[in-house]
Amino acid sequence: MKESKTIAALFDFDGVVMDTETQYSIFWGEQGRKYHPELPGFDRLIKGQTLVQIYDKYFAGMEEAQTQIRKDLDLFEMNMTYDYIPGVLNFIDDLKKHDVKLAVVTSSNTKKMENVYRSHPELPQLFDSIVTANQFKESKPNPECFILGAEILGATPGDSYVFEDSFHGLKAGNAAGSTVIGLATTNPREAIEGKAHYIIDDFKGFTFEKLVEVKA
Template sequence: MIGKKSVVALFDFDGVVMDTESQYSKFWNAKGKEYFPNIENFGDKIKGQTLTQICDRYFDVDAKRRIEEELDRFEESMIFDYIPGALPFIKELKKHQIKIGIVTSSNEKKMNNVYKAHPELLELVDKIFTAEMFSRSKPNPDCFLLGASYFDTKVEDCIVFEDSFHGLEAGRKAGMFVVGLSTTNKRDEIIDKADYVISDFTGFNYDKLIKLL
């Protein structure tokens, strides 16, 4: 068992800390129907990727501009509710001096909307890594490796909390212990992509975390 002070907890944001994935699925599936009527569930294909990468891969310059403007308006009106159990779990980790990072493909502009709704978040975690901080998004491991580097810890001392296929893959590629949340995808769809699976953070606590490691 590793010492508790060396543990770093790296949380994805959407679908892990905040219950926002269903809202994003609605937005991106609508864009998929508008631009790619032959692609079903377009929202599932782009989960975990940055806005820049989504637009560069799928949309031309004019469409990219329109979508960015539409997404900005959409995110301003989003509801940011914590995933069940997430807030008390993060508070418990902080109490036990565990370093906490949020690693998200969201940009800083979107996260500013989050801070307005939940200013306490900035005090609860040690660092928030946004899309501007890494060039390759999930499923590439860059964002999680950045987290390990920032906290000056080994990858084997990091635990990743993820819900999306791309995020789970990124955590695995980073060589970190991966806890999958079945908040976005079903348990049986992610069980082989994570080291441990939970429905949400209800009943999950510091002692269980340390035993896993």
């Protein structure tokens, strides 16, 4: 008897599970104006990257700035609101009914996620695994995180669906060889057109049946 394949759903966190990107845009917009006024739209440049990657690329050798940003970011994240993207809870429940394995794959670190758990203690039980930046070396657009997420769930990247909103994340999902569902929560549809196999505004009305109709 042929063993059935494990289907995995790999969710980015910010802008995919939780509606937080507008808040981060405010924070990183302020950092850009303060430290890199020569880079307009700084908040868009860093989306989908880990803090370490942001430091290495934009704040190398700026130890005092790194320390201050980390301090300010910790305080900012403690006071953020974490609201679910519309329809995501119903969609997750539907996937579970069809034995789909679920993981969050995020560039956020463990400390940030602990802030989320205080607001939503139920979150870890919604997923089979939560993969954070502490568990992989290369950040998006490198596909390492999604390849790792699929492996943890016992699936292959080719049998996985990646849900992303950022340009870096969409590139990573495609590079992993997964079917990529783009969410127009951070960038408009026309901006991510051609970067995902299917685009949705949110998860309202999206189901397992509709998902499996999407082909990479």
